[in-house]
Amino acid sequence: xxxxxxECPKCRIDLKIGAxxxxxxxxxxKIAGRPSIASLRAEIxxxxxxxxxxxxxxxxxxxxxxxxxxxxxxxxxxxxxxxxGRDDNGYRWVWPYALRVKGCLLKYLTLSNDDKKIVMAARxxxxxxxGDDIKLFMDVVEETMIMRxxxxxxxxxQCLGKMKNLKIGV
Ligand SMILES: [Zn+2]
Numbered sequence: 001x002x003x004x005x006x007e008c009p010k011c012r013i014d015l016k017i018g019a020x021x022x023x024x025x026x027x028x029x030k031i032a033g034r035p036s037i038a039s040l041r042a043e044i045x046x047x048x049x050x051x052x053x054x055x056x057x058x059x060x061x062x063x064x065x066x067x068x069x070x071x072x073x074x075x076x077x078x079x080x081x082x083x084x085g086r087d088d089n090g091y092r093w094v095w096p097y098a099l100r101v102k103g104c105l106l107k108y109l110t111l112s113n114d115d116k117k118i119v120m121a122a123r124x125x126x127x128x129x130x131g132d133d134i135k136l137f138m139d140v141v142e143e144t145m146i147m148r149x150x151x152x153x154x155x156x157x158q159c160l161g162k163m164k165n166l167k168i169g170v
Contacts, residue, residue, distance in 0.1 A: 040102075041064075044056075044063060044101070048105075066123050067100070078094075108129075122141050
């Protein structure tokens, strides 16, 4: 069942999705444990240190900037959970953006120097790596370049054309 409301974690009345406070006094900003960019930075430093990166503190901002900025649908949110890590009301914070950053960081540290350079070069062209295998990422880069070259509308038509041809060929 899907619902278009968000249940107040404290008094359980229905609020609008994305609500950050409730007439009962509950407020997202009052809840301990809401993840912040500070806590994410600290986690990145830890991972960099484990990866034997020199001066991890100096690389945090660089790495954050290497990736796509936090999108609207990636903000911290509370989800109702069972099991560990929940607060008294049965909620836990989930931050999709932080999960993406940390996932990309762990993968990035395993890349060869050449592959790292590809990620950086693409970033310079505003094409963001999302932790894909580099071969797959190269396809993304190539397709993005084609799309920019011919324009989104023409690119979509071309893709639809390809799909039609595939169907005919089967
Ligand atoms: Zn409430």
